[in-house]
Structure formats: C-alpha cells, structure tokens
Amino acid sequence: xxxxxxxGGGLIxxxxxxxxxxxxxxxxxxxNYMSWVRQAPGQGLEWVxxxxxxxxxxxxxxxxxxxxxxxxxxxxxxxxxxxSLRAEDTAVYYCARIIRGHPDYWGQGTLVTVSS
Amino acid sequence: xxxxxxxxxxxxxxxxERATLSCRASQSVSSYLAWYQQKPGQAPRLLIYxxxxxxxxIPARFSGSGSGTDFTLTISxxxxxxxxVYYCQQRNNWPGTFxxxxxxxxx
Numbered sequence: 001x002x003x004x005x006x007x008g009g010g011l012i013x014x015x016x017x018x019x020x021x022x023x024x025x026x027x028x029x030x031x032n033y034m035s036w037v038r039q040a041p042g043q044g045l046e047w048v049x050x051x052x053x054x055x056x057x058x059x060x061x062x063x064x065x066x067x068x069x070x071x072x073x074x075x076x077x078x079x080x081x082x083x084s085l086r087a088e089d090t091a092v093y094y095c096a097r098i099i100r101g102h103p104d105y106w107g108q109g110t111l112v113t114v115s116s
Numbered sequence: 117x118x119x120x121x122x123x124x125x126x127x128x129x130x131x132x133e134r135a136t137l138s139c140r141a142s143q144s145v146s147s148y149l150a151w152y153q154q155k156p157g158q159a160p161r162l163l164i165y166x167x168x169x170x171x172x173x174i175p176a177r178f179s180g181s182g183s184g185t186d187f188t189l190t191i192s193x194x195x196x197x198x199x200x201v202y203y204c205q206q207r208n209n210w211p212g213t214f215x216x217x218x219x220x221x222x223x
C-alpha cells in the first residue's frame with residue numbers, strides 16, 4: 001500500500017526555519033519524481049518543488065533561494081528545508097509522487113503557520 | 117507560465133444532475149491536463165490524467181475531454197460524495213500549473 005506521511009509543520013516566526021519530512025512507503029523515493037505542493041488557507045494549489053529521479057530539483061520562483069529539497073534513500077524520505085520564512089509561506093504542505101507529470105499519490109499534509 | 121482558468125467558480129447542482137466543469141489554458145497544453153477532486157480537510161485526489169484517462173479506482177461517471185486550450189470534466193450523474201472542489205493541472209510546461217478551482221455545491 002502506498003503511503004506518504006508529512007510531519008514537521010508548526011507555528012514559526014517570520015525569518016525562522018522549519019524542516020518538513022515526508023515518510024514514504026509502497027514505492028521508492030529515489031526512483032520517482034517527487035513534489036511538494038502547498039495550499040494557503042482557503043486558496044488553491046501551488047507547486048513548491050519537483051525533485052527528479054536523478055536528484056535534481058526545480059523550485060518555484062516564490063521559494064527559490066529559501067527552500068531546499070533533499071532525500072534520504074536509506075530511509076525512503078523526502079525533506080523540505082524552509083529558511084527565511086515569510087507570512088505568505090503559511091500553508092498546508094503536501095508531498096506527492098509524480099507519475100506522467102501529475103501528482104498521483106499525496107500525503108495528508110502538514111500545516112505551516114508563519115506568524116509573530 | 118501557463119495560466120489555467122476554471123469556470124464557473126461555483127456550480128450549484130442537485131444529486132443526480134450532470135456537472136460540466138471547464139478549464140481553459142492561456143496557451144496549448146496539448147493533451148497534458150489532469151483533474152483533481154478535493155474535499156475539506158483532505159488532500160487532492162487524482163481523477164483524470166492526460167485529458168481523458170481515469171486514475172485507478174475512479175468511477176466511470178467521471179470523464180474528461182478536450183485538447184489544446186479547452187478542457188472539460190464531466191460528472192454524468194452527481195453522487196452525494198461528489199460535492200467538492202475540482203482543480204485542473206497542466207504538465208505541458210514543466211513543472212506545471214493548477215487552475216484556481218471550481219466548487220461543486222449542493223443546490
């Protein structure tokens with residue numbers, strides 16, 4: 001059974017850092033395209049990043065230079081390191097597997113709130 | 117960046133009725149368009165990929181059509197569990213963009 005479970009969200013002050021984790025079971029992170037997608041409260045969906053099977057990552061312009069994606073093949077985990085957080089980064093963050101360019105399996109999401 | 121515009125913003129229908137949702141792209145996305153359903157407090161669920169292919173486990177009442185810049189998601193007969201927000205997403209221009217969503221609500 002495929003499962004993605006995000007963790008690491010919470011309340012953080014502007015300028016702070018958080019690391020989100022995505023624990024995956026049922027498929028191998030290292031051989032799949034993976035993404036982070038976020039959804040601000042009451043808003044639509046926004047790509048944050050895409051990580052290709054070769055490990056390269058593409059980040060959205062809105063987070064470029066502040067967010068970094070990594071993965072741990074031994075643990076089958078995906079991470080999102082978020083630095084210099086802003087109020088506009090407040091959102092539910094989902095990790096998802098990408099197949100044929102479309103996210104097919106999603107986690108339940110983790111809420112990040114950036115506020116003083 | 118390719119912009120996807122969904123219409124209408126809200127669709128008020130009764131169970132058993134047919135729902136027709138539209139997604140228009142600012143430039144051609146070929147056939148690389150998907151549809152998602154999202155219910156409150158839940159992650160999106162993939163319904164349709166590459167215009168008309170149903171994802172695993174998706175009922176046959178959901179169908180997709182279109183090409184180029186104009187796409188449609190049709191729900192042939194609404195079930196109570198179909199009332200939700202629907203998003204389109206394109207992958208022609210990587211990493212792709214999402215539409216702003218159409219809410220299908222009970223009339």
